[in-house]
Amino acid sequence: MTVSCVVFKFVVPSYFFPALAKAVMQIGPELSRTVVVPTKLDTKIPQFACPSDVEVFLLPPTSTLDGCILGDLPFFTSVLSGRVGSGSHCLYSSNDDFKQAVSFKEMEDVASLEEKLGRPLSKQERNNLVYINNVPLINSLLEKEHRSVTRKLSDVKQELSTxxxxxxxxxxxxxxxxxxxxxxxxxxGTVVAPPDKFGETLSDERVNGGAFVGADGVQFPHKLIPNAGMRLYGGAQYHRAMAEFHFVVGGIKCTPITREEIVNACGVEDIHDETNYSRIAS
Missing domain, CATH: 1.20.5 (Single alpha-helices involved in coiled-coils or other helix-helix interfaces)
Incomplete structure (x- = not known):
């Protein structure tokens, strides 16, 4: 069985990034096959106001990243402007000249970042910066992912054929x-499912599934319902719904029932002549 592998490389201006991000998410919603390489590091460095800005930028917390990108963290580099060729409009005479200029630019970026940090870059921080040196690592990550996808595709085809x-x-x-x-x-009750993805606040619940209302047709204020602002699911959401139901039922005024009505409700059942108090109470 032959399996083809397609690698998409997107090089777009910054104002086109929202459309690009949408296209990438359609191809791989979890970004598990995507290598992210921002190419405007040299324009970003002057915007850092303190060392912590640099640290968060180079090693962003996992919670701030969309999905689980290939390699766990993005790589950063500065792409130089100017064409390669022999014409008068070309800035670099050969590919080697361009590579050398990129290497010098990476050295300048490292020096600027260390000046902003007030300390040398750590090994992990430096690894995410020197993009050319990371090309073999990126290729190996893509090859590993390709092998994994090929194996899964083969398993699926085998399963479908049988x-x-x-x-x-x-x-x-x-x-x-x-x-x-x-x-x-x-x-x-479980904590396996993330609340931000599967949970609902009371407001979300009322929008998606409707709300209990009192006899006057007005919803109860959120502050009266326990855990109204929490994103709940499963049994916890059920308990909150029952609490809201109890508030509604507790506010209903029952119609007065006379003793004569109670006695008259106590009739004879079809099977036996005993009184069915459960039916009477309902």
């Missing part, structure tokens, strides 16, 4: 059992 009615039924039963297990765990 599917029959019995296997489909077995997979359906396995999915059914897994779904019920996960649902039971969700209702019991």
């Amino acid at each position: 599917l029959d009615e019995a296997k489909l039924k077995e997979k359906g039963r396995a999915f059914h059992d897994m779904f019920l297990t996960k649902l039971s765990l969700l209702l019991k």
